[in-house]
Amino acid sequence: MKTKAPSMSIIRGLLFTYDIENTDDLKREERIASVDANNEKELVELFNDLTKPEFLIYTRPEQDWFISSIEHFLETGDSFDSVFKTMTTYFSTEIADQRQFMRVLLRCLYYYKLETEAGERI
Template identity: 70%
Template structure:
């Protein structure tokens, strides 16, 4: 059964980077040390922090994350609903939220094993 795209699940995946998630000073330092507007550093951050969490979800849930991001990119959403509702440990604001989400999407596809284009 196919699930509807959800911005709230995307926000949930990004909770790792939210100030409300305050249980790990080492993680907080790592997040703050990366230039999240630099694709290489962003990928390093996702590999370190997002990958383990993402892989803890079922394949069906992983596909829901991927399909949700794909959907919102396809309709040219600006992702304000995800970014404007959270304060992060990022040392600077995300300058291009769609680019951030495209990098996240490619990383998720790689983690999921669906990196090849499947449409």
């Protein structure tokens, strides 16, 4: 299978859970608003609650595409403005360091993928 080019739009799609345009779940919205977007521990817990279940629905190639896209844009020094400037999140705090936010997300995605692969080997 051909590797897909890195894409900011798919990263934004993965983060749609946190966008105010996604308005179907008051409990989820309140959960996001309760998190300090600049606190790594709180972000990891939030990603575990909200991003992990969605990420695991995707196929392995799609999961790899999310991961490789984030890796690519981190490696090239991108600020991720094209993701965050086009969305308003439920976070009650402004994301101070978008690259750090994405590094935390990337570590979580690695973990989810490894956890899934380990489970498949059992």
